[in-house]
Amino acid sequence: MIKVMVIDDEPEIRKLLHKMVEKQPDYQVVSECGDFSGAVVEFTRYKPDVVFMDIDLKGESGLECAKVLTELNPRLKVIFATAHSEYMANAFEIYAFDYLVKPFNMERVVKTLSRIRSSVEGYYPADGNLADKVTRPERHRDKLFIKGKEQACLLGLNEIILVERSEGCTNIVTGSEQYKTSISLGEIEEKLGQETFMRCHKSYIINISKITRIEPYGRWTYVVKFKDTDMTALMTAQKYEEIKQMFA
Structure with missing residues (x-):
């Protein structure tokens, strides 16, 4: 399974993304969080492969949070899901995988998840993490x-x-x-x-x-x-x- 974490300070947005993600094969939402400090704790605990991240977390910076998480796991795929389209350039400075603008379009979310799935070299069964199932040696990818x-x-x-x-x-x-x-x-x-x-x-x-x-x-x-x-x-x-x- 590809493990996903949703970080947004709006509970209804977290719920919506949770439903969208889990409708797709090979994906599992392992954690939801609404603030910076809690996100770091949950990330360390669940070690997700993918993070959906809002830019504004109750006044805290989602960009800074993403930087911290990508330092913990440089292979993390960060998808910014936000109403703030003006931050797109800054988001890609930290190697964001994608940038979704609210309100979310299901087709657009599916396209992003499909890109993540196809980025794995070789198919993998629905057990274990994305990083464990690549066919090329991890140290060379x-x-x-x-x-x-x-x-x-x-x-x-x-x-x-x-x-x-x-x-x-x-x-x-x-x-x-x-x-x-x-x-x-x-x-x-x-x-x-x-x-x-x-x-x-x-x-x-x-x-x-x-x-x-x-x-x-x-x-x-x-x-x-x-x-x-x-x-x-x-x-x-x-x-x-x-x-x-x-x-x-």
Whole structure:
């Protein structure tokens, strides 16, 4: 089972999300909580795989709460479920998996839960935790091995901002370094998966959680800007529509 925790200071919202989640196969709500301190205690006790989190918890910051929880479990999938759409950019700074705006749409919630389920490598039975059922060794799931002409390195996936293919070379950009390799963009796309990364253009793969702005660039193309780097990426109109639907 994929264990879920709901953190919201409104009991009726917790009840609604509880019902929505448990209608889906392989999901179980193990805890509900309405405040910051209680959330940390419950999280430590039940060790959920997924957290639905409101931004405003009785005047306390849900963003700060999410930071604490992701420090306790870096693999935690945080879904912000809130009426405050203006905090979306801040939410993705802490690697939020998704952002749902109240009032909730059942179809939208199901889509998010399906994305979480499909992010697991290989199917798993309804017993035990999501983290225990992956087919790839746990210690390697969040790393990408890159071999260049002069050196090899192991990059954390959350370090990668974008990947660019140019002049027969693939350039992997992090906040502090750039790594060049002959590995094709297609091969890297397979290794990165689609949970956080998107092939937004024939020459670019981007980390969705690192996006700060998307601006028009001509009639059918957009420019994507990121935090922690001045480099940009191109995005097709089709992929722009997918991004809009993802966070609609």
